[in-house]
Amino acid sequence: MKIIRNNNLCYACKTCQLACSFHHTKTFWPERSSIIVSRNPQEGTIKWRMNNSCDQCTNEKEPLCVKYCIYGALQVGEEVKEDD
Amino acid sequence: MIERGSIRGCLAGKILRVDLSNKKIWTVDTKKYIEKTLGGRGINSLIMLDEIDIGTKWYDPENLLCFGAGSLVGTIAPGACRVDVSSINVFSGGKGSANVGGFWGPELKYAGYDNIIIVGKSEKPVYLCIRDDKVEIRDASFLWGKDTYETENVLREDIKDEHIKIACIGPTGENRVKGSAIIMDTAKAAGGSGVGCVMGDKRLKAIVVRGHGKIEVAQPEKFMQIIDRCYQQCKDEPKSKTMRKAPMNLYSNPEWEGWDTNIVIKNGQDDQWEREKRISLMNPATGIPSMQKGTRACYSCPIGCMPYMEINKGKHKGNKGEGFWINTIMGHACRFDISDPEAVANSWLLTNRLGLDGDYVAAGLSWIFELYEKGIINKENTDGLELTWGNGDALNKLIKKLAYREGIGDLLADGMVEAAKKIGYHSEYYLTQVKGQPSIEPFRVPKGWALAVSTSPVAGRHLRGATMGSNRYGPKPRPGNFGVTDYQNQAKGVVWQGKTKELEDNLGICNYVGTWSGANFLSIADFAELINAGMGLDITEEELVNHYAVIGRNLEKAFNTLHTDMSRKDDLPPKRFREEEVKSGPYKGFKIEENKYNKMLDEFYELWEWDKETGMQTRTGLEKLGLKDVAEKIAKQGKLIDK
Numbered sequence: 001m002k003i004i005r006n007n008n009l010c011y012a013c014k015t016c017q018l019a020c021s022f023h024h025t026k027t028f029w030p031e032r033s034s035i036i037v038s039r040n041p042q043e044g045t046i047k048w049r050m051n052n053s054c055d056q057c058t059n060e061k062e063p064l065c066v067k068y069c070i071y072g073a074l075q076v077g078e079e080v081k082e083d084d
Numbered sequence: 085m086i087e088r089g090s091i092r093g094c095l096a097g098k099i100l101r102v103d104l105s106n107k108k109i110w111t112v113d114t115k116k117y118i119e120k121t122l123g124g125r126g127i128n129s130l131i132m133l134d135e136i137d138i139g140t141k142w143y144d145p146e147n148l149l150c151f152g153a154g155s156l157v158g159t160i161a162p163g164a165c166r167v168d169v170s171s172i173n174v175f176s177g178g179k180g181s182a183n184v185g186g187f188w189g190p191e192l193k194y195a196g197y198d199n200i201i202i203v204g205k206s207e208k209p210v211y212l213c214i215r216d217d218k219v220e221i222r223d224a225s226f227l228w229g230k231d232t233y234e235t236e237n238v239l240r241e242d243i244k245d246e247h248i249k250i251a252c253i254g255p256t257g258e259n260r261v262k263g264s265a266i267i268m269d270t271a272k273a274a275g276g277s278g279v280g281c282v283m284g285d286k287r288l289k290a291i292v293v294r295g296h297g298k299i300e301v302a303q304p305e306k307f308m309q310i311i312d313r314c315y316q317q318c319k320d321e322p323k324s325k326t327m328r329k330a331p332m333n334l335y336s337n338p339e340w341e342g343w344d345t346n347i348v349i350k351n352g353q354d355d356q357w358e359r360e361k362r363i364s365l366m367n368p369a370t371g372i373p374s375m376q377k378g379t380r381a382c383y384s385c386p387i388g389c390m391p392y393m394e395i396n397k398g399k400h401k402g403n404k405g406e407g408f409w410i411n412t413i414m415g416h417a418c419r420f421d422i423s424d425p426e427a428v429a430n431s432w433l434l435t436n437r438l439g440l441d442g443d444y445v446a447a448g449l450s451w452i453f454e455l456y457e458k459g460i461i462n463k464e465n466t467d468g469l470e471l472t473w474g475n476g477d478a479l480n481k482l483i484k485k486l487a488y489r490e491g492i493g494d495l496l497a498d499g500m501v502e503a504a505k506k507i508g509y510h511s512e513y514y515l516t517q518v519k520g521q522p523s524i525e526p527f528r529v530p531k532g533w534a535l536a537v538s539t540s541p542v543a544g545r546h547l548r549g550a551t552m553g554s555n556r557y558g559p560k561p562r563p564g565n566f567g568v569t570d571y572q573n574q575a576k577g578v579v580w581q582g583k584t585k586e587l588e589d590n591l592g593i594c595n596y597v598g599t600w601s602g603a604n605f606l607s608i609a610d611f612a613e614l615i616n617a618g619m620g621l622d623i624t625e626e627e628l629v630n631h632y633a634v635i636g637r638n639l640e641k642a643f644n645t646l647h648t649d650m651s652r653k654d655d656l657p658p659k660r661f662r663e664e665e666v667k668s669g670p671y672k673g674f675k676i677e678e679n680k681y682n683k684m685l686d687e688f689y690e691l692w693e694w695d696k697e698t699g700m701q702t703r704t705g706l707e708k709l710g711l712k713d714v715a716e717k718i719a720k721q722g723k724l725i726d727k
Contacts, residue, residue: 029298
């Protein structure tokens with residue numbers, strides 16, 4: 001199981017960061033998120049970064065970043081797609 | 085006083101205080117200010133009421149510029165990203181307040197602060213740099229004169245951290261143009277009340293924030309269970325698809341009812357725009373929607389209402405940015421009768437880059453266009469600009485003149501009411517303003533809208549109670565049973581909507597995700613549950629609506645009472661809309677009928693428990709809310725109604 005990212009569907013709301021930090025810390029702490037989203041409002045670009053602290057949300061039914069991505073930009077699939 | 089438990093979560097815990105005159109920085113405990121309110125704007129209102137002496141003007145160093153991130157901001161609560169910016173209103177002299185989304189507010193909380201309160205005035209341009217506990221007042225001479233995009237870029241380069249969040253003013257704020265906004269994340273504007281003008285007057289160019297901390301909630305598991313339900317509601321709500329990219333989705337349909345009920349044409353000459361112009365502006369293939377390159381959401385938002393756009397042809401080709409909004413259509417297009425999509429889109433981008441409030445531009449400059457049409461001013465007064473209806477090029481040029489105080493721009497920069505006094509010739513009649521602030525709002529057709537805008541404590545804006553009409557906007561039961569154009573029962577809806585906005589601004593929830601549209605996103609019951617699990621309190625839905633929301637509104641009203649001579653006489657729609665009828669369309673012949681409006685206003689005061697005759701607050705009403713000290717203050721000024 002891998003987390004697949006689709007930049008075209010992303011609205012850059014960063015809810016995934018909050019969900020991820022909750023998984024790790026039971027608090028809302030973006031600095032402790034495994035997934036980092038940054039957005040350039042002038043150029044319209046969105047960048048993603050996943051660091052190696054991601055454990056695919058062990059003990060959860062599905063990764064929390066996927067669960068709370070209302071726009072469908074994050075999904076569970078077979079391979080990681082690095083699309084910076 | 086309500087027994088509500090002690091706060092154990094959601095807050096960052098500190099309020100940052102900054103004195104720009106004496107270059108002092110200190111912090112105070114947030115909890116001290118949060119007994120009567122629930123955070124965000126509530127704290128700003130309390131501090132302004134406590135600390136600003138009567139007689140203080142917006143340009144005095146003693147005026148405060150207050151930023152308040154709501155209590156749920158920084159959590160995963162849907163739409164919890166909003167910041168209230170409060171100060172003395174440069175137009176009315178009373179309470180000023182503007183509300184803004186984006187990412188700056190959450191970052192402030194992660195840096196450890198719920199609010200920032202700025203007093204004093206710097207001699208030289210400065211910016212405030214907040215990196216967790218390290219807070220510095222820094223020289224900003226290298227930023228002075230730069231627009232908001234340039235300011236962001238230079239600061240990012242200078243600080244070398246891509247994650248900093250920036251709130252800044254453009255040249256308009258520096259030049260103390262009254263309708264200046266504070267722009268956050270280059271695209272989100274705290275627009276109303278002239279808050280950017282106050283920031284410029286304090287010589288404060290920007291506030292940079294970077295936070296590495298966390299926000300805890302009192303009951304994490306329970307909080308997330310409520311969040312799960314709230315997200316599911318947002319997912320299940322069919323209206324979320326329409327409200328996503330709302331300006332495009334709604335207005336690209338020329339038959340959409342909002343075109344008939346909520347539009348003002350040519351500075352108020354009519355409320356109906358020709359069908360071919362609607363199509364020209366909003367044609368999906370060639371109009372503004374064709375410029376959309378993507379959609380963006382604010383922090384933790386499940387709706388995503390904001391287009392990212394790039395102008396794709398014409399002389400403004402290549403100009404781009406986030407933040408195009410419905411008000412640009414209502415304001416920059418309809419009020420000037422401009423159906424050229426590139427000119428309208430560029431005027432909006434220019435407004436953001438220069439740091440102007442779009443509504444001020446729309447209501448103020450369309451007034452000048454009408455004075456030009458009427459011959460009250462001519463080409464000699466406008467530095468050669470032909471301010472004819474539909475002339476998008478002239479609008480873009482006039483915006484620049486306003487920002488840099490060039491020629492006629494200098495006359496307009498000090499405010500349209502002041503300009504009208506200088507221009508004379510009955511020009512003030514054509515200015516659609518409420519309590520001194522130019523207003524783009526419709527009055528003649530949507531009656532609840534008219535009541536809310538006319539009674540707004542922050543002067544002429546719709547968010548403090550405008551209703552979208554009847555229950556047709558969603559299955560949630562709303563008080564009253566009325567249509568958009570009815571007078572009857574409208575006050576109930578306006579008061580209810582006003583109360584929900586108070587709560588949203590305390591909690592920092594976007595009212596689009598909250599109750600504004602009537603869709604089934606978040607309800608007041610959800611607010612109560614989120615507060616209780618998040619902050620560790622024990623508050624009922626009824627207490628939220630009938631206590632905390634009522635306090636919020638009364639704090640702002642009290643500020644207005646103490647600092648201005650506002651009363652019932654100031655809660656009326658602009659004279660033009662009481663005298664001139666709508667000229668065309670399905671609502672032809674509509675205008676505000678004063679006797680019916682006044683009955684609606686009577687009911688509105690009764691529901692807020694204010695005195696019907698004067699519109700002023702009463703001793704009983706304030707004391708019931710635990711605001712005896714406020715009542716005493718007003719009584720000392722001889723303005724309290726003793727009943």
